[in-house]
Amino acid sequence: MTINNSLDPGISNEVDSIPKLVFAAAKRHGQLIAIEDGEAKITYQDLPTESLNVSRALIAFGIKPGDRVAIWGANSGRWVLAAIGLQMAGAVLVPINTRMKAVEAAEIINRSGAKLVFSVGDFLKSDYPGELAKLFTPQQLSIVTLTPRKGEPLDICCDWQSFLARKDSIDERSAREIALGVGADNLSDLMFTSGTTGKPKGVMSRHGAIIKAFSVFVKTLGIVPGDRYLVVNPFFHAFGYKAGWVSCLLAGATILPQAVFDADDVLARISQDKITVLPGPPTLYLSLLAHPQLASANLSSLRIAVTGAATIPPILIERMRELLGFKVVTTAYGLT
CATH class of the missing domain: 3.40.50.980 (Rossmann fold)
Incomplete structure (x- = not known):
């Protein structure tokens, strides 16, 4: 897959810390939802x-x-x-x-x-x-x-x-x-x-290193304003923190936290919350692919997946595309 290098360079050119990122994102993304946790919603503004x-x-x-x-x-x-x-x-x-x-x-x-x-x-x-x-x-x-x-x-x-x-x-x-x-x-x-x-x-x-590194992450994946990112990976880990909610702030996406992984809950949330970005380890996708309600689930909103931290068989990537409907699948080795 060809990476789109023509994407808007974005907020990373304007800020060098997470606090400044929040102020800049408020000006850029205004009424878009920054955090959505159940009934609680906070706009970027x-x-x-x-x-x-x-x-x-x-x-x-x-x-x-x-x-x-x-x-x-x-x-x-x-x-x-x-x-x-x-x-x-x-x-x-x-x-x-x-x-x-x-x-x-x-x-x-x-x-x-x-x-x-x-x-x-x-x-x-x-x-x-x-x-x-x-x-x-x-x-x-x-x-x-x-x-x-x-x-x-x-x-x-x-x-x-x-x-x-x-x-x-x-x-x-x-x-x-x-x-x-x-x-x-x-x-x-x-x-x-x-x-x-x-x-x-x-x-x-x-702060500066995080902004630079994860601006590249956001640009490579093509996360855009309005994307809805279900963050299952724990916030205590860089996958949920820096590649998770910080990346959402860089892109203008909505952070939707998930406290613990539960296949039933995640499958339901993809449909109900119109999730577009769903990173996770291979076991997350394997659990969804093995779910008895997979065939009847509405997964049409899914667009971007990121996986790694374990061996990734090629057949898993193929099934993620075919059965889960991801358009972009990124592994630790790059876009596939």
């Missing part, structure tokens, strides 16, 4: 204000440029707002694998020096904040829950709305100045490896 609200609350918490802030939770619209908000505050994102145990997450928090963690109230039948509260004191760490939490209140923890209420002590203008001061050479994130062959290692990335 409103995204800067929503993100600055998070940033202002973090500044009120005492977060300063260069501080580390972690996120330990499933894909959601609030995950994206928390990430953009902390980066607007000049902080460094530390994504934590949701499959880690609390003691493993605590090690990442300690090693990164994170002062605050956004987490989830209940996920995979686990009380993430409650488990962390056993390992830290309120003086060591603050926890903000992105979703409602069951159980007894924790001194270390506050809910999303209580957290956002703190923004009122910080004016939007000063928060915007901090956000616009974040540039290409500032650290955007500190991502830890899985630790399968040794102790997890922290890998540092800078």
Whole structure:
């Protein structure tokens, strides 16, 4: 397949950081939906204000440029707002694998020096904040829950709305100045490896490098404004974070988070939400191809697939085109 190099060079020529990307995308894409999570929808025009609200609350918490802030939770619209908000505050994102145990997450928090963690109230039948509260004191760490939490209140923890209420002590203008001061050479994130062959290692990335690399990704795939991107790949991984929601912001596409992969749910969402972009590992597509309702499912909206991280038999690519209807299929080895 020939790659279309005549595509609009886009926002990447105008910005050098994720905070600046959000402001530029608001001007360029206006009323297009940036984040759609269930009934909650945020337009590109409103995204800067929503993100600055998070940033202002973090500044009120005492977060300063260069501080580390972690996120330990499933894909959601609030995950994206928390990430953009902390980066607007000049902080460094530390994504934590949701499959880690609390003691493993605590090690990442300690090693990164994170002062605050956004987490989830209940996920995979686990009380993430409650488990962390056993390992830290309120003086060591603050926890903000992105979703409602069951159980007894924790001194270390506050809910999303209580957290956002703190923004009122910080004016939007000063928060915007901090956000616009974040540039290409500032650290955007500190991502830890899985630790399968040794102790997890922290890998540092800078804003400018992300913008440049994933602008190429967006252009190569042909993601365009108005595309609807179901992000099944976890946000704690670069596939869901940088090739996921950051790429949507670069393209003007809609971010539709998926908390966990469920073949029934994903198949239904493709039809109901008119999904056009659906990346994932080979097992995701194999599960869809083996689904008993595949023949009756409406997959006509699907256009772009991205797969990799495992062996990809040629027959899988053929079946993805023929049975799932993808027009563009990209693997770790390039377009096919």
